[in-house]
Amino acid sequence: MATAAPQQTARPDGTAGFQAAFDAAVAADERIEPRDWMPDAYRATLVRQIAQHAHSEIIGMQPEANWITRAPSLRRKAILMAKVQDEAGHGLYLYSAAETLGTGRDELLDKLHSGRQKYSSIFNYPTLTWADVGAIGWLVDGAAITNQVPLCRCSYGPYARAMVRICKEESFHQRQGYELLLALSRGTEAQHAMAQDAVDRWWWPSLMMFGPPDDESAHSAQSMEWKIKRHSNDELRQRFVDICVPQAESLGLTLPDPELRWNEERGQHDFGPIDWTEFKQVLKGNGPCNEQRITQRRRAHDEGAWVREAAAAHAAKHSKATTEEGRAA
Amino acid sequence: MSETPSSTSSGQEWPLWEVFVRSRRGLAHTHAGSLHAPDAELALRNARDLYTRRGEGVSLWVVPSAAITASSPDEKDPFFEPSADKPYRHPTFYEIPEGVKHL
Ligand SMILES: [Fe+2]
Ligand SMILES: [Fe+2]
Numbered sequence: 001m002a003t004a005a006p007q008q009t010a011r012p013d014g015t016a017g018f019q020a021a022f023d024a025a026v027a028a029d030e031r032i033e034p035r036d037w038m039p040d041a042y043r044a045t046l047v048r049q050i051a052q053h054a055h056s057e058i059i060g061m062q063p064e065a066n067w068i069t070r071a072p073s074l075r076r077k078a079i080l081m082a083k084v085q086d087e088a089g090h091g092l093y094l095y096s097a098a099e100t101l102g103t104g105r106d107e108l109l110d111k112l113h114s115g116r117q118k119y120s121s122i123f124n125y126p127t128l129t130w131a132d133v134g135a136i137g138w139l140v141d142g143a144a145i146t147n148q149v150p151l152c153r154c155s156y157g158p159y160a161r162a163m164v165r166i167c168k169e170e171s172f173h174q175r176q177g178y179e180l181l182l183a184l185s186r187g188t189e190a191q192h193a194m195a196q197d198a199v200d201r202w203w204w205p206s207l208m209m210f211g212p213p214d215d216e217s218a219h220s221a222q223s224m225e226w227k228i229k230r231h232s233n234d235e236l237r238q239r240f241v242d243i244c245v246p247q248a249e250s251l252g253l254t255l256p257d258p259e260l261r262w263n264e265e266r267g268q269h270d271f272g273p274i275d276w277t278e279f280k281q282v283l284k285g286n287g288p289c290n291e292q293r294i295t296q297r298r299r300a301h302d303e304g305a306w307v308r309e310a311a312a313a314h315a316a317k318h319s320k321a322t323t324e325e326g327r328a329a
Numbered sequence: 330m331s332e333t334p335s336s337t338s339s340g341q342e343w344p345l346w347e348v349f350v351r352s353r354r355g356l357a358h359t360h361a362g363s364l365h366a367p368d369a370e371l372a373l374r375n376a377r378d379l380y381t382r383r384g385e386g387v388s389l390w391v392v393p394s395a396a397i398t399a400s401s402p403d404e405k406d407p408f409f410e411p412s413a414d415k416p417y418r419h420p421t422f423y424e425i426p427e428g429v430k431h432l
Contacts, residue, residue: 033402035399035401035402036402037402037403082382085378085382086382089378089379089382092364092379093362093379096362096363096364099345099363104342105342105365106342161362162362165362169383308343308367311343311367311368311371312343312367314367314368315343315367315368315371318368319368
């Protein structure tokens, strides 16, 4: 994941030859690497997508971190801390991947903090009870996995490699959430009700994580052509629903959709309409926690400034001392 | 391997390091990814936290990204061409009578 100078294309022979080489590589399912020529729009699409993905990992730490101090046992607390730490790691892998396209880390963070780049709308919902930690692991990480597994074969090498690493780590996230919900579901009546309530609240927002329906998805077709994306939003959403239905049964919990039923003919589940108005509202910044998440993120960044500055000053001083020592020797 | 990423609000971005991990004794270090750190010592610590949270490594190298010189992708073909027309460098180039063993 080394950075690379974006290759500019002021070549005597123009870009036609480069475009052909790029198209051929994508068609042959080869990976595009940082120093290869690539169309400007491909680069811009990747920066936007990878940045948004990285921001989601970082912002996604907040709703769960909310429960670390109140985890019901030391075991659960250790697990939750490990998970939140993983999400920080995922953000860093992805920022590194975005940087290989020539966009600096600080620039990406600036854009997050100023709202010019987005993060997944799912993290603008609050975690009201301990059961939400379970519902997030099962449903939110579950949806993320469904989205991310095909990204391991994305045409851009550094992004694909980051996704391989991330997917390996995600399965623990999903399983711990499922186990947590199972314990609650099999617990007291109140615990069971708490688990059900969490699933009721997280189910629909999780389905929205796959993005708008295919006929309204602005960038999908081009991304599929570039093999950044391998499956459409609706395809992945359907896959996720079909996976979740039997898992919910094993949990002894229901999914909050009266229209959810097996369709023999399609060999898939039918499910009810998604409230896209809500999705758009949350995306616009009007979700329950948008303000809180970004304020918290900015504060963490500002409050950490002195650490970054001190470390940089220490490094500068140290390297100066080493150089002088070198000269004296 | 590159230009420093374009500069930024604080203008204080820590330099970029490439991380190499030896997953087991007996294996070579392999490139795992990159990270930012103010100096080599912190780069190593960050690399431990970022790339070896699950026992993925027994040894780490961190190298300033700027210190890496890479072959150019544009010259890929001519640069590696000399090896393409030398099939006699491969053992399969040679015909050996059937039945000859340990060869
Ligand atoms: Fe993650
Ligand atoms: Fe996760």
